[in-house]
Amino acid sequence: MDFDFVNQHIVSTKKRVQLEAIDSKVMGPFRDKEEGTLFTSHAIEELRNLQYRLFVEGKQSLLIVLQAPDAAGKDGLIRKVLGQMNPQGCRTYPFKVPTAIERSHDFLWRIHRATPATGMISIFNRSHYEDVLVVRVEDLVPKELWSQRYEMINQFEALLAHRGTRILKFYLHISPEEQLERFKERLDLPEKHWKLNPGDYEARKRWPDYRKAYEDVFDKCNKKHAPWFVIPSDRKWYRNAAVAAIVRDTMRDMDPSMPPIDVDLTEIRRLYEQAAGE
């Protein structure tokens, strides 16, 4: 499979994204779901190995940011793909409505605490971008405040990158029609009723506002060291395959290597022989 998922879905730094112009239902190089799912399971296998090497190497780290409209599949992507890595080297952080303590700090405070240490991977389920998305669309702070945050975010991400953190930012792109289908499924399946929220329909009405807010994010906060990807997500299996491939390719590029042995092998062999002889 020599399809280049990175180049296919990375947001250009040259021209403004028009989300409406991006097909959310593509199948990429795959003929059908089975082919895509098989590809994903191989990619996950390789991801596990790469993560192990990243952990043992202990020099670089990886930050994966997930943003999306409601029901676009952040949870599913974590469950099926990203959460398949060893939890000892990979942590998920959900960012919800800020708590009282979080609100008493700047908007990057809670984010900074969750960034990955060397050898580690952090997955952000929502992120600091909410502070220029929902906060903007719902008018939670004055424009004067949120409009300054793009540059603060860029500075912050540059700081992380400078210390050896690779940053991947994924927008899961679904159509309003697909979202409505998934809302219907939540209504039809009693075990999904706990997810129901009248607020979902409110946010839906502001779809064009959110689209504009996301397009501004892609325009203002898209750097070589912290690129955005728009992942067509109407098909869950394609979403999984594309993200798995992009994370895999990025980690291949990071090329973590097992550190040189800093112990005396001869000495350890002697200790072993001694213990075995007892």
Add this chain to the structure above:
Amino acid sequence: MDFDFVNQHIVSTKKRVQLEAIDSKVMGPFRDKEEGTLFTSHAIEELRNLQYRLFVEGKQSLLIVLQAPDAAGKDGLIRKVLGQMNPQGCRTYPFKVPTAIERSHDFLWRIHRATPATGMISIFNRSHYEDVLVVRVEDLVPKELWSQRYEMINQFEALLAHRGTRILKFYLHISPEEQLERFKERLDLPEKHWKLNPGDYEARKRWPDYRKAYEDVFDKCNKKHAPWFVIPSDRKWYRNAAVAAIVRDTMRDMDPSMPPIDVDLTEIRRLYEQAAGE
């Protein structure tokens, strides 16, 4: 499979454990490895469902403590069994040599920060018990200090249990011979060389001291609300099966239930129909 793993491996509160008298190579109800592995994969499937319910319920939490001699398989158990749960509801915390900040607090400070919130599961890879194990055996603090910690630990665990946290504590029991086998494997496989540490052989020499320290822990810190289990771990597949079964049975007993719907279904259906009609 009506084998009762809980009763088989739980540490009695009535009489002192003699670790040497416990067979570390048992196969329980299984005829062979294949049977055990199949059992484990079914148990993990059920664990995933139970964890989902625990998360959605949002009322109880679960704390899993892992302690073991080196090479007994804590990491493997996390990779193969416990880490298979959804990382959004389940976090792993490795406790290593305390950092400078951690040392400037009491020994339970770093532990308390890692206890599970409601709906969540915490897995401790090593734990507060190191402060009455390695600290005692290596004579890192005076007996006067560590000997008071058993009661402090009991009070601390009672506090957690009182708030709705179930606590399971696993000791992975391997024989010195099996440990030596695994040390040899680390020598033989270059990709495991990074795990080599001459200190392992030092700790091995103190095996009887560690055994005594563990037996004291089982004697002093084994409560109905926070029981210890001694898991025969010479066979990795049996270790996995037994722990999976005990966690599963505990979560069955916790019986997390989906919360009642607190939204107006008729209203949501109206909102859906309205959106679908547009």
